[in-house]
Amino acid sequence: MTHDLQTVSQTLCVHTARFTVAELADYIDWLYFFHAWGFPPKCGELAHIHNCMGCRQAWIASWPAQQQEKAREAIRLFEDACEMLRQLEADGYGATARIALSSANSEGDDILLADGRRIPLLRQQQPTAEGLCFCLSDFVRPATHGIPDRIGIFVSCTDHAVEQLYSEDGYRHLLAQTLADRMAEACIEQAHEYTRRSWWGYAPHEHLSKRQLFAGKFQGIRPAVGYPSLPDQSLNFILDGIVDFSRAGVTLTENGAMKPHASTSGLMIAHPQAQHFSVGQIGEDQFADYARRRAMEPAALRRFFRHIQ
Numbered sequence: 649m650t651h652d653l654q655t656v657s658q659t660l661c662v663h664t665a666r667f668t669v670a671e672l673a674d675y676i677d678w679l680y681f682f683h684a685w686g687f688p689p690k691c692g693e694l695a696h697i698h699n700c701m702g703c704r705q706a707w708i709a710s711w712p713a714q715q716q717e718k719a720r721e722a723i724r725l726f727e728d729a730c731e732m733l734r735q736l737e738a739d740g741y742g743a744t745a746r747i748a749l750s751s752a753n754s755e756g757d758d759i760l761l762a763d764g765r766r767i768p769l770l771r772q773q774q775p776t777a778e779g780l781c782f783c784l785s786d787f788v789r790p791a792t793h794g795i796p797d798r799i800g801i802f803v804s805c806t807d808h809a810v811e812q813l814y815s816e817d818g819y820r821h822l823l824a825q826t827l828a829d830r831m832a833e834a835c836i837e838q839a840h841e842y843t844r845r846s847w848w849g850y851a852p853h854e855h856l857s858k859r860q861l862f863a864g865k866f867q868g869i870r871p872a873v874g875y876p877s878l879p880d881q882s883l884n885f886i887l888d889g890i891v892d893f894s895r896a897g898v899t900l901t902e903n904g905a906m907k908p909h910a911s912t913s914g915l916m917i918a919h920p921q922a923q924h925f926s927v928g929q930i931g932e933d934q935f936a937d938y939a940r941r942r943a944m945e946p947a948a949l950r951r952f953f954r955h956i957q
Contacts, residue, residue, distance in 0.1 A: 649671055649838075650665070651665050659763060662891060663749070665746075666742060667834075667838060668737060669742055677837075677862045678692045678830075681729065687725075707723075708723070728823060736810065736827070741807045742807060742831075743804060745835050745839035746802065746804070749848055750800075757783045757938075759785050765889070766941070768938060769784050787917045798918065799916060801913075802891065802913060803887070803898055803913040804832050804839065805910065806831040808897060810827070825909070828910035832911055840866075841854075841856075841861065844866060844918075851866065851867050864924075868916065868918040869924055870916050871914050875924075876924070877926065879953070882949070884905075935949075
């Protein structure tokens with residue numbers, strides 16, 4: 649990993665971390681790689697099985713007889729993926745993460761940064777079994793307490809050229825694309841680990857296995873833009889203004905989508921009780937309030953919500 653710290657102000661600093669493919673490989677969650685190829689979750693176990701004939705044969709034998717050919721296909725795909733990762737490493741590819749750490753507090757359903765900028769958020773529409781409707785701002789200390797809290801804003805991106813490789817070979821081209829997606833996720837997974845243990849330092853004694861890491865057993869959460877608790881893709885425009893996506897190699901379309909596709913962005917929240925949730929279908933009253941807080945006309949904002957309206 650190569651690392652660069654940029655102190656923007658007393659309340660905002662930005663870390664840029666560059667990872668090689670070899671550094672990323674251990675942080676790839678293979679379950680999602682195989683999911684992209686239509687294989688069952690069990691195939692994610694391959695990364696944890698000893699790479700010898702006996703162990704592989706035992707793993708194949710653990711499948712029902714009618715599915716064992718599918719298991720053999722999964723092994724061949726995994727071997728091809730590992731070989732491509734070795735080639736990507738030899739060719740000097742990698743991924744970049746950029747993380748802004750800012751003093752912040754909550755104010756209603758907004759996160760208010762110390763420099764006055766706001767990140768408007770949405771509240772869960774259907775109550776939990778306990779009768780609660782969460783908003784991500786609930787997990788940041790309220791401004792009325794008079795004590796500053798902190799949040800992280802992140803973006804990560806695999807080198808753009810990886811998605812373009814092997815365009816003349818359909819199988820290898822798709823393999824490169826799916827690996828690029830996993831590398832972007834592995835990049836922010838590893839960068840988030842460093843952030844918790846060192847850069848932010850709120851969990852300096854954390855020691856998690858990769859299985860625990862992928863299961864999100866760490867303190868805090870890392871909700872990504874476009875996921876259920878952050879469904880508004882146009883939030884990328886706000887986050888870009890804070891962390892500068894271009895420094896990680898990311899550009900935004902007019903709809904807030906990231907290019908290259910193998911990119912991810914979102915927030916880092918440290919509260920030990922923070923949890924993921926789904927905002928769900930948004931009522932008109934909350935939508936109007938959200939448009940006001942975004943300082944946007946409802947008609948202009950609505951196009952970012954067609955998938956949940």
